[in-house]
Amino acid sequence: MTAHRLNRCRAALDRRQPDLRVLMDGVHKPHNLSAILRTCDAVGVFQAHAVVPRGNLAIHRHCAAGAGQWVETVLHDEVTAAVRSLQSEGVRVYAAHWSPRAVDFRDVDYTAPTAVLMGAELWGVSDAGAAAADGHISVPMAGLVESLNVSVAAAVILFEAQRQRQAAGFYDQVRLDPERYRRTLFEWLHP
Amino acid sequence: MTAHRLNRCRAALDRRQPDLRVLMDGVHKPHNLSAILRTCDAVGVFQAHAVVPRGNLAIHRHCAAGAGQWVETVLHDEVTAAVRSLQSEGVRVYAAHWSPRAVDFRDVDYTAPTAVLMGAELWGVSDAGAAAADGHISVPMAGLVESLNVSVAAAVILFEAQRQRQAAGFYDQVRLDPERYRRTLFEWLHP
Ligand SMILES: C[S@@+](CC[C@H](N)C(=O)[O-])C[C@H]1O[C@@H](n2cnc3c(N)ncnc32)[C@H](O)[C@@H]1O
Ligand SMILES: C[S@@+](CC[C@H](N)C(=O)[O-])C[C@H]1O[C@@H](n2cnc3c(N)ncnc32)[C@H](O)[C@@H]1O
Numbered sequence: 442m443t444a445h446r447l448n449r450c451r452a453a454l455d456r457r458q459p460d461l462r463v464l465m466d467g468v469h470k471p472h473n474l475s476a477i478l479r480t481c482d483a484v485g486v487f488q489a490h491a492v493v494p495r496g497n498l499a500i501h502r503h504c505a506a507g508a509g510q511w512v513e514t515v516l517h518d519e520v521t522a523a524v525r526s527l528q529s530e531g532v533r534v535y536a537a538h539w540s541p542r543a544v545d546f547r548d549v550d551y552t553a554p555t556a557v558l559m560g561a562e563l564w565g566v567s568d569a570g571a572a573a574a575d576g577h578i579s580v581p582m583a584g585l586v587e588s589l590n591v592s593v594a595a596a597v598i599l600f601e602a603q604r605q606r607q608a609a610g611f612y613d614q615v616r617l618d619p620e621r622y623r624r625t626l627f628e629w630l631h632p
Numbered sequence: 633m634t635a636h637r638l639n640r641c642r643a644a645l646d647r648r649q650p651d652l653r654v655l656m657d658g659v660h661k662p663h664n665l666s667a668i669l670r671t672c673d674a675v676g677v678f679q680a681h682a683v684v685p686r687g688n689l690a691i692h693r694h695c696a697a698g699a700g701q702w703v704e705t706v707l708h709d710e711v712t713a714a715v716r717s718l719q720s721e722g723v724r725v726y727a728a729h730w731s732p733r734a735v736d737f738r739d740v741d742y743t744a745p746t747a748v749l750m751g752a753e754l755w756g757v758s759d760a761g762a763a764a765a766d767g768h769i770s771v772p773m774a775g776l777v778e779s780l781n782v783s784v785a786a787a788v789i790l791f792e793a794q795r796q797r798q799a800a801g802f803y804d805q806v807r808l809d810p811e812r813y814r815r816t817l818f819e820w821l822h823p
Contacts, residue, residue, distance in 0.1 A: 453774065472781075476781035479781055480784055482773075511777065547795070580791070583644065583794070584672075584673030584676060585702045590667035592667070597788060603774070612774060
């Protein structure tokens with residue numbers, strides 16, 4: 442273990458945002474999963490959640506071994522229970538989902554404990570996910586295509602959260618509790 | 633041709649931004665090309681440029697037939713000439729590229745005529761592309777992974793441009809010249 446590695450791990454943990462989460466509702470293409478986990482790492486998401494379609498566990502394990510090794514990934518069988526469990530921790534869940542109730546993604550306060558729910562590549566956010574969420578958000582589209590790639594939509598929303606949290610000084614103070622900080626540092630240094 | 637289709641095409645053309653461009657420097661994975669072209673369409677990029685690695689023309693043609701059918705795509709053999717030709721039109725070219733000269737991507741004025749130069753999946757922006765660009769920009773990374781997926785980085789930058797241009801009222805006025813507007817509307821309605 443070099444001092445350089447220790448310093449890099451510490452610098453990342455110093456900026457982790459335990460109250461900014463992502464919940465993937467059936468996202469299953471490996472390149473999208475990896476791209477989303479890379480973005481999570483970059484904006485300081487500590488924990489990502491995924492509702493895993495039957496039989497896709499292997500893909501999730503594979504991606505988690507890449508960029509995802511720096512982002513704790515919690516797997517769920519079913520979306521309603523996943524949303525409820527986040528809500529029970531005081532996290533507001535926003536579904537990235539075009540619907541009559543959707544508000545512009547920039548109008549949400551991401552400094553509050555927030556999870557962003559992303560839908561699957563083809564069928565989008567499930568009805569159960571949309572119903573359980575606290576609100577819906579959309580990224581404006583000025584063209585003819587109906588939706589963005591899911592990893593692109595996740596990044597645009599998460600970097601808006603990053604912008605708001607940076608302005609609020611959230612990256613200048615340690616936000617992980619000391620026990621989780623120590624445990625994660627140990628795991629990262631002794632994989 | 634239905635009135636609905638005509639209205640949708642007009643609404644998109646009304647918001648096209650002829651002076652916001654993307655230049656892809658060797659980007660070659662089909663899912664990244666498609667994701668970038670979808671984002672271009674969504675933020676109103678009228679024309680995208682690509683320096684095409686030898687033999688990848690077929691991939692570009694394929695993607696251009698998807699989301700790219702709404703975004704004019706200009707192919708180039710070589711990056712320096714591509715950058716120079718944009719600059720000769722008065723466009724400032726910013727390479728999305730970590731380097732000592734890179735500034736935060738949010739510190740650029742995207743209401744000026746701008747092109748964003750994106751690097752290839754593995755090797756990034758070429759030396760020639762980095763040298764020819766007017767400036768370098770980077771998206772901040774708070775974690776351990778060294779780079780974002782290229783379509784993710786492009787989207788984060790382009791939606792910052794969209795934000796600035798929306799605040800400046802650029803989507804509330806027609807910005808294409810009448811001749812290009814008419815020609816493109818004709819092509820979209822009679823593919
Ligand atoms: C490719 S889209 C799914 C498209 C699907 N046909 C639908 O109508 O929902 C995959 C996911 O990306 C996210 N997404 C894509 N474009 C978005 C936008 N403009 N605003 C918010 N979320 C978006 C949503 O979470 C969506 O479920
Ligand atoms: C996967 S990256 C290339 C990584 C390559 N190993 C390098 O060091 O340049 C592909 C492209 O995405 C863009 N990119 C990725 N992360 C970025 C960031 N944080 N800031 C700016 N551009 C980024 C750049 O254009 C880069 O060339």
